[in-house]
Amino acid sequence: MNQAARQNMAFFRIMQIGLTILCRDRSSQPGAEPAPIPRQAIIQAIIRYGLLSPRAMTPLFDDDPLPPSCERLEEGAVLLRGFAAAQAPALVEEVARIAQAAPFRHLVTPGGYTMSVAMTNCGRVGWVSDRTGYRYDPADPATGSPWPAMPESFLNLAASAAAEAGFARYDPDACLINRYIAGSKLGLHQDRDEKDAWAPIVSVSLGLPAVFLWGGKRRSEPVRRLRVESGDIAVWGGPARFVYHGVAPLKDGLHALTGAARINLTFRKVF
């Protein structure tokens, strides 16, 4: 057990003893032994009274899901941890369905490098790259067919996350779906192939955790590292729309939803 976990355990015990004494004092029958306080009630008390931020604690028990939180990264950018946790299994299922019609593939950059992240799309247009450049294409170059339609559940999730971040009536045209395995990474870049420079990009993380690289408006600015987990959503638009960002090489692992992979959905207003 690490130091943080030991501190959490100690804190938990103190809370338990304190609440037990409190309940005993209030008990109408002085002789009666009070029932032990359920651990969930203690955790709720810790959270409710803001004694510790639940997300700052190492989980006490593996089966305690963390409540969602909203963290402002900078003007125009928020991180909504756990926002999509409940829908995550259904989202992963939709991705599998989309990938049957439009298979994941490793795109080649204009510079001739094959990307380590595998990609596919759904929506009115899809983001593609080849030796001629980057573009949004209404057809999947691999099949010549239109991209699979954006599922209603994707649209609703993206719109409610955007609204939470202050962007009303978000109606994305495209959803780029990125699949990472151990070692896959995305170098520092800006997303600038979209006409609407204010509408946010909404990013949904599924499966294995990753580290977001989060820089400034110039490539030379320092880069922060931000761990994201399955169910976390990041929204960035307005003044934060053109920050440099990327994803550090994925660590290997296994996730109940996605196995050895991380999947990221990025919603974009293209036109």
Ligand code: MD3
């Ligand atoms: C913006 N994909 O496909 S969010 C992309 O995880 C792309 O696959 C990421 O960037 C992915 O173009 C999705 C990356 C990110 C991370 C941190 C940020 C964007 C950020 C911090 C602030 C603003």
Ligand code: FE
């Ligand atoms: Fe990007």
